[in-house]
Amino acid sequence: xxxxxxxxxxxxxxxxxxxxxxxxxxxxxxxxxxxxxxxxxxxxxxxxxxxxxxxxxxxxxxxxxxxxxxxxxxxxxxxxxxxxxxxxxxxxxxxxxxxxxxxxxxxxxxxxxxxxxxxxxxxxxxxxxxxxxxxxxxxxxxxxxxxxxxxxxxxxxxxxxxxxxxxxxxxxxxxxxxxxxxxxxxxxxxxxxxxxxxxxxxxxxxxxxxxxxxxxxxxxxxxxxxxxxxxxxxxxxxxxxxxxxxxxxxxxxxxxxxxxxxxxxxxxxxxxxxxxxxxxxxxxxxxxxxxxxxxxxxxxxxxxxxxxxxxxxx
Amino acid sequence: xxxxxxxxxxxxxxxxxxxxxxxxxxxxxxxxxxxxxxxxxxxxxxxxxxxxxxxxxxxxxxxxxxxxxxxxxxxxxxxxxxxxxxxxxxxxxxxxxxxxxxxxxxxxxxxxxxxxxxxxxxxxxxxxxxxxxxxxxxxxxxxxxxxxxxxxxxxxxxxxxxxxxxxxxxxxxxxxxxxxxxxxxxxxxxxxxxxxxxxxxxxxxxxxxxxxxxxxxxxxxxxxxxxxxxxxxxxxxxxxxxxxxxxxxxxxxxxxxxxxxxxxxxxxxx
Numbered sequence: 001x002x003x004x005x006x007x008x009x010x011x012x013x014x015x016x017x018x019x020x021x022x023x024x025x026x027x028x029x030x031x032x033x034x035x036x037x038x039x040x041x042x043x044x045x046x047x048x049x050x051x052x053x054x055x056x057x058x059x060x061x062x063x064x065x066x067x068x069x070x071x072x073x074x075x076x077x078x079x080x081x082x083x084x085x086x087x088x089x090x091x092x093x094x095x096x097x098x099x100x101x102x103x104x105x106x107x108x109x110x111x112x113x114x115x116x117x118x119x120x121x122x123x124x125x126x127x128x129x130x131x132x133x134x135x136x137x138x139x140x141x142x143x144x145x146x147x148x149x150x151x152x153x154x155x156x157x158x159x160x161x162x163x164x165x166x167x168x169x170x171x172x173x174x175x176x177x178x179x180x181x182x183x184x185x186x187x188x189x190x191x192x193x194x195x196x197x198x199x200x201x202x203x204x205x206x207x208x209x210x211x212x213x214x215x216x217x218x219x220x221x222x223x224x225x226x227x228x229x230x231x232x233x234x235x236x237x238x239x240x241x242x243x244x245x246x247x248x249x250x251x252x253x254x255x256x257x258x259x260x261x262x263x264x265x266x267x268x269x270x271x272x273x274x275x276x277x278x279x280x281x282x283x284x285x286x287x288x289x290x291x292x293x294x295x296x297x298x299x300x301x302x303x304x305x306x307x308x309x310x311x312x313x314x
Numbered sequence: 315x316x317x318x319x320x321x322x323x324x325x326x327x328x329x330x331x332x333x334x335x336x337x338x339x340x341x342x343x344x345x346x347x348x349x350x351x352x353x354x355x356x357x358x359x360x361x362x363x364x365x366x367x368x369x370x371x372x373x374x375x376x377x378x379x380x381x382x383x384x385x386x387x388x389x390x391x392x393x394x395x396x397x398x399x400x401x402x403x404x405x406x407x408x409x410x411x412x413x414x415x416x417x418x419x420x421x422x423x424x425x426x427x428x429x430x431x432x433x434x435x436x437x438x439x440x441x442x443x444x445x446x447x448x449x450x451x452x453x454x455x456x457x458x459x460x461x462x463x464x465x466x467x468x469x470x471x472x473x474x475x476x477x478x479x480x481x482x483x484x485x486x487x488x489x490x491x492x493x494x495x496x497x498x499x500x501x502x503x504x505x506x507x508x509x510x511x512x513x514x515x516x517x518x519x520x521x522x523x524x525x526x527x528x529x530x531x532x533x534x535x536x537x538x539x540x541x542x543x544x545x546x547x548x549x550x551x552x553x554x555x556x557x558x559x560x561x562x563x564x565x566x567x568x569x570x571x572x573x574x575x576x577x578x579x580x581x582x583x584x
Contacts, residue, residue, distance in 0.1 A: 043549050043550060043553065045461065045470075045542060045545045045546060045549065046461060046466075046467045046468070046469055046470060047467075047468065047469030047470055047503070047504065047505040048505075049505075061466060063426065063466075063468065070468075070505070072466035072467055073461070073464055073465070073466050073467075074461050074462075074464075074546075074548075074549050075464070075549060075553075076549075076553055088466075089464070089548075089549050089553060090346075090351075090352075090462065090463075090464055090552065091351075091464025091465075092351060092369075092370060092464070106372070114372075120369070120371065120372075120384075120430050120433045121371075121372050121432055121433055122372040168381070168431045168432055169431065170432070190349070195556075271555060272552050272555035272556055273555060274556055
């Protein structure tokens with residue numbers, strides 16, 4: 001077969017299906033194989049009939065026509081008792097109350113900030129949902145409204161918790177804890193949200209002097225380690241420090257550790273490996289053992305070796 | 315212009331060696347690109363289209379935001395080097411706008427926009443090479459990109475171009491054939507066999523229309539098979555990758571490895 005290619009063919013991640021449409025044998029063979037695999041792994045794609053709506057209730061990722069439940073996304077089928085839903089394999093972040101997220105201020109509006117959180121709409125951070133300077137418990141004043149930009153400005157990164165939802169599904173978030181607030185001393189890495197599993201704690205400290213905040217929305221903050229006694233403020237928390245825009249001094253060793261961890265996260269994300277504290281720790285140790293440069297893990301062969309090492313049974 | 319070229323010769327072959335009802339080679343690539351939520355590249359012969367989907371995300375234009383459903387935005391760019399003659403089209407070019415409007419109206423009833431009120435779904439269509447069937451390739455690539463972005467849709471949308479040379483219907487036309495024959499683009503939803511788009515820029519005799527239309531619908535079902543295989547192999551691969559990893563039971567790991575091995579084999583084929 002002659003093929004013309006004016007662009008380099010990308011064969012990096014998902015491969016390419018290539019069939020001649022007339023070669024039905026090949027295609028049919030694939031489909032038989034698919035069905036076998038579908039039943040074991042319960043995968044589906046849009047327009048596929050799942051079951052009858054008389055025996056099952058329709059959940060997310062499905063719709064009902066003529067008493068048939070039909071999938072509307074490509075992903076895995078999940079059944080809970082009589083509820084059938086399809087979870088898309090890769091999609092935007094779906095917020096739930098109590099989730100820890102990392103976001104970026106998109107807009108400052110009267111009494112509220114709009115925060116980009118990788119969701120279908122910007123999150124809302126009300127002025128009343130942040131810690132104001134001078135005592136944790138205090139009414140907000142008009143003067144606070146006028147100086148909202150001294151707390152958070154457009155482009156600032158913050159860590160927050162999902163508090164509630166508005167009628168249209170937009171989420172309201174809050175930073176009313178000393179653990180939450182503005183982020184400094186580090187670097188943001190974005191991965192697909194589905195790769196962040198719910199953990200006991202999303203604040204991870206790696207022994208290499210790096211703190212990680214694994215936002216459930218797929219935003220990960222990699223930063224210099226802050227000692228616990230410095231982090232925990234007293235009663236009157238230090239507004240200067242919390243809303244500061246200035247980075248601390250970061251030594252070279254920490255800088256390269258931050259860069260290395262960020263690169264590991266990017267590599268694992270391209271191979272679609274779910275990220276947990278244990279995985280990251282192991283991956284970091286593996287990379288240090290290899291004695292390569294900080295950026296080595298971004299190379300394809302090193303990345304593949306890393307994933308293979310992580311998957312190897314012990 | 316090219317009337318000396320035989321569209322269909324006595325042996326029943328077309329100018330590029332295909333039979334009457336033969337479709338061109340299809341290549342589907344679902345590799346994620348940059349920060350896009352979903353992306354797909356599809357080639358029909360020498361026509362190559364890349365689509366990137368962003369969203370659903372916060373609508374940037376307040377005045378267009380709808381309180382009960384998401385807004386679908388389609389932008390088409392024909393790259394200057396995509397045709398045989400180098401030509402730069404402005405953003406306001408009528409043909410480009412028409413293509414975008416056709417894709418938008420095809421997908422508005424198919425995408426379940428009511429799930430995402432006040433949001434926006436941006437679809438960027440880049441035509442990398444053109445050799446006929448632009449609308450067809452644009453629609454097919456957009457379907458795939460929307461699916462990879464995890465945006466809920468009622469069904470796939472599969473489009474095929476059909477034409478008539480004297481009295482014989484042809485499928486999947488190249489530029490050369492498109493210029494010389496009356497043609498029609500049909501987009502179908504394979505599950506219900508419903509038609510979401512019929513677009514005809516030339517005049518076609520009403521007696522011939524039925525044949526071409528039916529053929530195009532059948533060809534759409536064939537394309538659906540191809541697209542489904544691509545989507546399923548991507549889903550399987552991603553789910554397989556997620557099931558591996560050190561924190562989860564080992565039996566899944568073996569299966570994941572096998573998947574990767576298979577993909578490598580496929581890539582070596584060409």
